[in-house]
Amino acid sequence: MTRSMQRVAEAVAGDPAGCAALTVTGLAARTGTSEATVVRTARLLGYPGYRDLRLALAGLAAQQQSGRSPAITTDIAVDDPIGDVVAKLAYDEQQTLADTAAGLDTVQLGAAVTALAGARRTDVYGIGASGLVAQDLTQKLLRIGLIAHAPGDPHLAVTNAVQLRTGDVAVAITHSGSTGDVIEPLRVAFEHGATTVAITGRPDSPVTQYADHVLTTATSRETELRPAAMSSRTSQLLVVDCLFVGVAQRTYDTAGPALAASYEALAHRHGTRRG
Numbered sequence: 001m002t003r004s005m006q007r008v009a010e011a012v013a014g015d016p017a018g019c020a021a022l023t024v025t026g027l028a029a030r031t032g033t034s035e036a037t038v039v040r041t042a043r044l045l046g047y048p049g050y051r052d053l054r055l056a057l058a059g060l061a062a063q064q065q066s067g068r069s070p071a072i073t074t075d076i077a078v079d080d081p082i083g084d085v086v087a088k089l090a091y092d093e094q095q096t097l098a099d100t101a102a103g104l105d106t107v108q109l110g111a112a113v114t115a116l117a118g119a120r121r122t123d124v125y126g127i128g129a130s131g132l133v134a135q136d137l138t139q140k141l142l143r144i145g146l147i148a149h150a151p152g153d154p155h156l157a158v159t160n161a162v163q164l165r166t167g168d169v170a171v172a173i174t175h176s177g178s179t180g181d182v183i184e185p186l187r188v189a190f191e192h193g194a195t196t197v198a199i200t201g202r203p204d205s206p207v208t209q210y211a212d213h214v215l216t217t218a219t220s221r222e223t224e225l226r227p228a229a230m231s232s233r234t235s236q237l238l239v240v241d242c243l244f245v246g247v248a249q250r251t252y253d254t255a256g257p258a259l260a261a262s263y264e265a266l267a268h269r270h271g272t273r274r275g
Contacts, residue, residue, distance in 0.1 A: 001044065004033040008041040012053070017061035024050045046128075048176045093234045099218035100235040104242070112171075112213045113246035115195040116141070119169040122148040123189065125157050125182045126173035133199075133236040134173050140244040144251060145258035154181035161188035168194040175217065175232035177205020186210045199239050201232055215239050 001009060008031050012019045019027055027050075028035045042053040076088055116122060122141060126134030134150040141148035151157040164170060170189030174182045177200040190196045190210040198211035201218070208214050217235035248255045 001041070004037045005041045005044065007031040008033055008038055009045070012057055016057040020054050020057035020061055048178060092231060096218050096231045096234045097238055100238050103216055103218060104239065105216065108213045108215055109242060109246065112197045112215060113243060113250060115169050115197070115213070116243060117247045117250035118167070119146070120167045121164070122146065122169045122171065123157070123160050123164060123185070124148065124150045124171045124173065125185045126150070127154070127179055127181050129233045130173040130175060130182070130236065133233060133240055136237065137171065137240045137243065140240070141247070143259060143262050144248055144255035146247070154184070157181070157185035158188055161185040162192065164189045164192050164194035166193040169197065170194045171197045171199065172207055172211070173199045173236055174207055175201040175236070177202040177207040183207050183210065199236055201235070
């Protein structure tokens with residue numbers, strides 16, 4: 001954090017109730033910073049924007065006033081036994097997977113699989129936790145012999161998108177559907193004729209206006225007060241796995257040998273070889 005961002009962070013940590021009552025302009029004035037600095041601080045703390053940070057601060061203030069134990073998530077308190085943590089997280093992720101599977105549009109999924117299977121090249125965009133999911137999809141596609149990239153730098157993502165053409169695919173992964181660093185390269189890819197896919201928890205969000213195919217993830221278990229992307233990441237990984245398996249099925253004549261070759265290339269590192 002810069003010094004000005006530190007002032008914002010210290011203010012919200014020291015007085016969550018007071019800061020929750022402030023607009024972005026009010027908090028900027030209170031900390032002697034700018035509105036842009038307040039927004040950047042909120043994003044660095046893991047929130048899509050200042051509105052989401054205000055909601056989190058309001059929840060924290062209410063919790064402090066009630067005398068309840070501080071919460072790590074909306075379901076897990078800081079003093080929960082580790083066994084309860086395991087059980088609660090396992091249940092939460094099971095529900096997330098079930099909700100995502102139930103709500104997934106298989107027609108849209110099939111169309112996305114067809115596009116990926118025939119793509120000359122695939123770019124996958126994601127930031128933060130969604131960026132990790134983007135890397136997961138990319139490495140899976142590479143393992144079956146397809147050309148795929150997951151640029152982690154937003155500027156590189158845009159310059160890569162400029163090179164895409166008809167026959168290429170761009171995939172954007174964003175739970176909120178409003179992450180500018182993900183929307184921008186998808187827009188560029190869309191305008192250059194690439195087939196575009198959005199994986200998002202909000203089917204009416206800005207990212208979908210540049211998506212030929214929208215794959216929706218579960219949102220019911222993800223709350224605005226959650227401090228880390230857990231449920232959203234779980235549902236995104238399920239969609240990514242569905243895409244990968246579908247593509248592997250469509251391209252099995254080449255995907256099968258490619259997987260076998262990659263397995264053999266790494267076998268000595270794991271001390272195993274196929275008989």
